[in-house]
Amino acid sequence: MHVAITGVSSGIGLEQARVFLENGHVVFGLDLRESMEIKELMNEFSKSFTFICGDVTKRKTLHEHLVPVIEKRLDVLCNTAGQLDGYQSLEETTGESWDHILAVNLTGTFNVTSVCLKYLLQNKASRIINITSIAGLTSGGGGIAYTSAKHGLVGFTKQLAHDYSTKGLRVNGIAPGAIATPMNQKDFQEERPLAKWVQEQVPTKRWATAKEVAQLTYYLASNSADYIQGAIIPIDGGWLIK
Numbered sequence: 348m349h350v351a352i353t354g355v356s357s358g359i360g361l362e363q364a365r366v367f368l369e370n371g372h373v374v375f376g377l378d379l380r381e382s383m384e385i386k387e388l389m390n391e392f393s394k395s396f397t398f399i400c401g402d403v404t405k406r407k408t409l410h411e412h413l414v415p416v417i418e419k420r421l422d423v424l425c426n427t428a429g430q431l432d433g434y435q436s437l438e439e440t441t442g443e444s445w446d447h448i449l450a451v452n453l454t455g456t457f458n459v460t461s462v463c464l465k466y467l468l469q470n471k472a473s474r475i476i477n478i479t480s481i482a483g484l485t486s487g488g489g490g491i492a493y494t495s496a497k498h499g500l501v502g503f504t505k506q507l508a509h510d511y512s513t514k515g516l517r518v519n520g521i522a523p524g525a526i527a528t529p530m531n532q533k534d535f536q537e538e539r540p541l542a543k544w545v546q547e548q549v550p551t552k553r554w555a556t557a558k559e560v561a562q563l564t565y566y567l568a569s570n571s572a573d574y575i576q577g578a579i580i581p582i583d584g585g586w587l588i589k
């Protein structure tokens with residue numbers, strides 16, 4: 348498979364790239380910045396991994412940077428880039444912060460998907476996997492802007508799946524709960540209130556790893572998941588059943 352992943356330099360995107368590369372697939376990874384881990388991946392998989400420096404909020408440059416690498420073949424798109432909003436309430440959220448969080452988490456997925464759709468539809472079978480969040484399904488997983496953006500992404504996923512079901516495109520979302528990644532590194536360290544809270548409140552009493560989310564992504568990209576369409580699959584240790 349030829350796979351494009353946004354937010355590839357860290358956390359969940361990085362592990363998604365690793366799982367596809369380790370299974371012999373070709374990965375095009377896009378991010379704002381090139382991390383140490385990405386440099387290692389480029390060395391290890393020099394033939395099958397391409398890094399693209401880009402911003403999902405910049406529609407024009409996305410077109411220029413993405414199309415040359417995906418135009419020959421694209422089977423899977425993972426929209427993973429995202430940013431938290433510091434759990435800010437409406438009173439604490441400025442217009443600039445609202446615009447930014449919506450741009451990264453929601454409009455960014457629209458931008459990248461718009462660029463990639465034509466190439467995905469050239470295949471008989473193609474996949475899009477959007478990383479939403481439990482904040483896309485309930486309150487309390489972020490602040491007002493993040494929760495709104497992730498709810499929007501859930502709607503985007505369902506409508507896209509509805510519109511392209513007969514064209515071989517499978518579109519699904521993953522809704523992670525508490526995943527230990529650099530995004531929330533401070534939060535899951537020992538004595539932090541959120542670390543304690545997760546330990547106490549999540550039914551399975553632990554954070555998950557980014558690799559666990561990557562493995563679910565890999566399954567959704569496989570033919571075994573062909574009858575899963577427009578689903579939002581939580582990976583949250585039971586957070587949503589409470």
Ligand SMILES: NC(=O)c1ccc[n+]([C@@H]2O[C@H](COP(=O)([O-])OP(=O)(O)OC[C@H]3O[C@@H](n4cnc5c(N)ncnc54)[C@H](O)[C@@H]3O)[C@@H](O)[C@H]2O)c1
Nearest residue numbers: 354356357358359379402403428429480523526528529530
């Ligand atoms: N970690 C969690 O607990 C958790 C829970 C639910 C959902 N998520 C979602 O998972 C996704 C990945 O998060 P993570 O935890 O791996 O975070 P992370 O901060 O480790 O990685 C996010 C990556 O996205 C990149 N990025 C941010 N803005 C970008 C932009 N405008 N253009 C291109 N790249 C950009 C960052 O540079 C970073 O490399 C996000 O969409 C996040 O909302 C994470």
